Amino acid sequence: MGSTTRPYRGRTAEERRAERRGRLLAAGLELWGDHGWAAVTMRGVCAHAGLNDRYFYESFADVEELLLAVYDKALHDLLGYVERAVAPTAAPRERIRAGMAVFVRAMASDARRARIGLAEPAGSPALEQRRRDTYRLFAGLARDWLRPGDEEACTVAVLFALGGAGELVVNWLGGTLALTPEELADRASELVLDVIEPYL
Missing domain, CATH: 1.10.10 (Arc Repressor Mutant, subunit A)
Structure with a gap:
């Protein structure tokens, strides 16, 4: 040996x-x-x-490969949190609300995770592409929960909603929103649900 x-x-x-x-x-x-x-x-x-x-x-192989692995590890952890929080038998509205609550609380509980997942990748083409792929991944997950007739229109709506939720978290972490983490999660959930209401 x-x-x-x-x-x-x-x-x-x-x-x-x-x-x-x-x-x-x-x-x-x-x-x-x-x-x-x-x-x-x-x-x-x-x-x-x-x-x-x-x-x-x-x-x-290089630092970029490490950064992508760090990003993927954080994403894997977040997906695990969402899967554990979302009951498979729940109605679509409850699934979206639970998923958004986990997403917002995970970001709000660790500014480093939020920086990596929401804002920081901008400026690196590889990381920016991974961030966009992640939004589409979550859009696909939400679309599976909703099972809409027009999947492309639903994807557009979910991407729009998730982008707004992410920006809310970034601003909250920057101190520009006077909300508790629970209030932030509730507000983000309501706004996302308003946008995707036609597909519920």
């Missing part, structure tokens, strides 16, 4: 690589969330993670 697969201190090489990748992702999330994606560098991430520079390329 080669040294790359031999257990070390009770862990396999794959487990050690996964642990290092997790530390790099956590460091990327913190640095990006606190300072912006443009401030994330290979050496900065490695230093923050307490790892030698050579371990970066074990998991990522």
Whole structure:
């Protein structure tokens, strides 16, 4: 058995690589969330993670690949929150309300997550495209809940509503809206429901 697969201190090489990748992702999330994606560098991430520079390329080809992985991890977590909050037997209106409440509260509870998911990708073509893909993903999820006759019109309405909800959260985090997190979630839900009312 080669040294790359031999257990070390009770862990396999794959487990050690996964642990290092997790530390790099956590460091990327913190640095990006606190300072912006443009401030994330290979050496900065490695230093923050307490790892030698050579371990970066074990998991990522470059910083952009790391940033996309950080974004995807945050998206995966958010989708998990939504799936757990939305009862599959609920009526479409209740599904939308529960999904929006989870989305808004998740963003409001962590300014770094909101910065990464809502505002910060602008300026990076790859991250901006991933952000747009994410909005379409959530639009498709909402459309599946609604099952409208005109799917394209519904997609347009949901994209419009989600963009507005995201902007509400960004402004709230910036201190321009005097609302509690619960009030913000309720207001965003009502506005989204108003826009998609024809498809409920």
